[in-house]
Amino acid sequence: MPAYRIEIRVIPRRGILDPQGKAVADALHSLGFPDVTDVRVGRHVVLEARAADPTAAADAAVAMCERLLANPVTEDYEIEQVVEIAAVSAAAHE
Amino acid sequence: MRVGIVTFPGSNCDYDAYHAVVDQLGERAFYVWHKERDLQGADVVVLPGGFSYGDYLRCGAIARFSPVMDAVAAHARAGAPVLAICNGFQIACEAGLLPGALLRNASLRYVCEQRHLRIETTDSPFTSRYAAGQVVRIPIAHGEGRYVADDDTLDRLEGEGLVAFRYVGAEGGSDERSNPNGSLRDIAGILNGGRNVLGMMPHPERAVEPLVGSGDGLALFESLLARVGA
Numbered sequence: 630m631p632a633y634r635i636e637i638r639v640i641p642r643r644g645i646l647d648p649q650g651k652a653v654a655d656a657l658h659s660l661g662f663p664d665v666t667d668v669r670v671g672r673h674v675v676l677e678a679r680a681a682d683p684t685a686a687a688d689a690a691v692a693m694c695e696r697l698l699a700n701p702v703t704e705d706y707e708i709e710q711v712v713e714i715a716a717v718s719a720a721a722h723e
Numbered sequence: 724m725r726v727g728i729v730t731f732p733g734s735n736c737d738y739d740a741y742h743a744v745v746d747q748l749g750e751r752a753f754y755v756w757h758k759e760r761d762l763q764g765a766d767v768v769v770l771p772g773g774f775s776y777g778d779y780l781r782c783g784a785i786a787r788f789s790p791v792m793d794a795v796a797a798h799a800r801a802g803a804p805v806l807a808i809c810n811g812f813q814i815a816c817e818a819g820l821l822p823g824a825l826l827r828n829a830s831l832r833y834v835c836e837q838r839h840l841r842i843e844t845t846d847s848p849f850t851s852r853y854a855a856g857q858v859v860r861i862p863i864a865h866g867e868g869r870y871v872a873d874d875d876t877l878d879r880l881e882g883e884g885l886v887a888f889r890y891v892g893a894e895g896g897s898d899e900r901s902n903p904n905g906s907l908r909d910i911a912g913i914l915n916g917g918r919n920v921l922g923m924m925p926h927p928e929r930a931v932e933p934l935v936g937s938g939d940g941l942a943l944f945e946s947l948l949a950r951v952g953a
Contacts, residue, residue, distance in 0.1 A: 648828070702872065
């Protein structure tokens, strides 16, 4: 089975106070970036997994986000990319 | 009363809960390692405070999948009391035992101090020995205690009397300093619909003797004892 590197972005949902993003925005303003109007700080998850094809890999990633990687109450997620990688890398993880 | 205290890797208030039950109340308590699959006949389950799994990913997100959590969910479904304190509250929310989520404090600061709470309902196994509207002093110690839920959920919690505790000032009112973490509607603790699961960020188990600052938390354990019997 081929292996894929899947990149997932998880960010605080718009409308929910993100104090970390606000602190970063304030810091950027004080550093001379007054044009910054909004900052949200999230997580970038990169994982490698075996899957039959890229669609199956993306579907699995969605299921992982729903169960664990994102909190459905407060966060949004997006599967950013699915890239096939050399099978030897997947074998190394076994 | 037999109290099962679940210990996750990173729990650090399990002994405080044990002390409250055994030394202050004279009842029985025991630890249940998170890999266990049964609760050894516990009448009450405590999900204690701490930093389970190092708070990796999100607070409580990994602990909720510990083997013991199936038994905890079954205990809750059966209507038996589950007391989820601090990190336990975060775990209970992640596990879907309670609605909403606990996010970073609005101040971005870890806060460890005595706080005033108002008892919002006495209709629960945890609060029957308090008076409605009573103001108590209970410490908090958290960096991620800002309670968040959507408006419909918040309205339902309020409408059904499921808000157990609110952060208030010493006189029982709210002002700009009485909410320590930015929790929506000043919520410090909530009940599930069955009123048998309580999640709260403050630590009643650390407030069971005046010598260490407050004895106001003891009535919560006395309420449990009144409910389940000795």
